[in-house]
Amino acid sequence: MQKKSVLIALFSLILLYPQCSVKKSLRFEPETEGMSSVRLQRLDGIIEAAIEKHDFPGAVILVGRRGRIVFHKAYGESQRVPEHYPMEREMIFDLASLTKPVATATSIMLLLEQGKLRLRDKVKEYVPEFETYLDENDESGDDACILHLLTHTSGLPPYTDEDKIEEKFGNSCKTEDLVNHLARLKKTNPPGNEFHYSCLGFITLAHIIKEITGQSVSEFAEENIFQPLGMKDTFFNPSEEYIERCVPTEVIGGIPLRGVVHDPLARLQGGVSGNAGLFSTADDLAVFARMLLNEGRYKSTRVLSPLAVERMTELCREVSFSGRGLGWDLDSTYSSNGGDLFGPDSFGHTGYTGTSLWIDPETETFVIFLTNRVHPEDKGAVIVLRSKVANIVAASIINK
Numbered sequence: 001m002q003k004k005s006v007l008i009a010l011f012s013l014i015l016l017y018p019q020c021s022v023k024k025s026l027r028f029e030p031e032t033e034g035m036s037s038v039r040l041q042r043l044d045g046i047i048e049a050a051i052e053k054h055d056f057p058g059a060v061i062l063v064g065r066r067g068r069i070v071f072h073k074a075y076g077e078s079q080r081v082p083e084h085y086p087m088e089r090e091m092i093f094d095l096a097s098l099t100k101p102v103a104t105a106t107s108i109m110l111l112l113e114q115g116k117l118r119l120r121d122k123v124k125e126y127v128p129e130f131e132t133y134l135d136e137n138d139e140s141g142d143d144a145c146i147l148h149l150l151t152h153t154s155g156l157p158p159y160t161d162e163d164k165i166e167e168k169f170g171n172s173c174k175t176e177d178l179v180n181h182l183a184r185l186k187k188t189n190p191p192g193n194e195f196h197y198s199c200l201g202f203i204t205l206a207h208i209i210k211e212i213t214g215q216s217v218s219e220f221a222e223e224n225i226f227q228p229l230g231m232k233d234t235f236f237n238p239s240e241e242y243i244e245r246c247v248p249t250e251v252i253g254g255i256p257l258r259g260v261v262h263d264p265l266a267r268l269q270g271g272v273s274g275n276a277g278l279f280s281t282a283d284d285l286a287v288f289a290r291m292l293l294n295e296g297r298y299k300s301t302r303v304l305s306p307l308a309v310e311r312m313t314e315l316c317r318e319v320s321f322s323g324r325g326l327g328w329d330l331d332s333t334y335s336s337n338g339g340d341l342f343g344p345d346s347f348g349h350t351g352y353t354g355t356s357l358w359i360d361p362e363t364e365t366f367v368i369f370l371t372n373r374v375h376p377e378d379k380g381a382v383i384v385l386r387s388k389v390a391n392i393v394a395a396s397i398i399n400k
Helices: 002-026 042-052 096-113 146-150 162-169 175-183 199-213 217-229 240-245 264-268 282-293 306-312 317-322 383-395
Strands: 058-065 068-079 278-280 347-351 355-360 365-371
Touching (some): 042 068, 096 146, 096 278, 096 306, 096 355, 162 264, 175 199, 282 365, 365 383
Antiparallel strands (some): 058 365, 355 365
């Protein structure tokens, strides 16, 4: 009799299982969150057309609204050279410059909240070698502050010759040595006067994090951001167990970079840098986006205060001409990934490898668009397509 009861119970569970599955899938239906699934399906056509044109081998798109994922799909291939492999939703991407806001700027804001630095602190307090702008009469200008590094208005040039850096420091360069070298570079303008998107400013910020905490940006972000949020697939320098899931980027020396950062200056620093080096998945980035939309909190975990999130994601009033927040892009020449329909409070960032994230607090929507456009020969194109993806997603919101 007891055995018969157990069998009946098991049979009941089997019958209920499909219903449970349906209930779970309904949680992700776009219509339940005021979006049109028919309109979202337009993404398929433009992504497949771009793959056909060889703009990139493959992509993963994830769309979230009101704290729920309403669209998550993989397209094309993760690798074409030397063998073909399909793209999968759970694959890990080299985020490139998404490292700047997600790891570096967020870490800086945490230190600000802890009273360990101020936005108006002079860079030379942490990097004494940091030289000021010299005018035509060789007269020094004002000192750059941390705020200027975060908004790309410090006067540092966009990049520097990685070959010369390798020649000077070897193929294993300490961040401290690199930053001291960058500090002496001729500045393009007085701080706070012009916007020049600069990887060098964020490399400098990573050094400042280490000066204050004794930890690399990788260690600090892991301990204070990724681990608390449960972002288990987000890290610098993926370990061997994750390599198979990493999407390859450019083929260099006949071998695709897989789990090795694409950015040359980050590679010279051993894969950990303030401007690039972070790897992650669409799922983990969705957690991060939800944290920001929820004023710094995800589920029961608070990472940032509401005011810190607000300051990061609004135009920085001291340099509003830049179109930047504190690490985030709102309305600069680089913000085309936001499209034409999301409002003035929306923000995001892109990555050279073909990655992007855009978040709109007004509609509680975020768009994660990850591609491997640099595979295999760094000839892919996604700038125009990013705007189209954002427009399709925004136009899919039929109930604000």
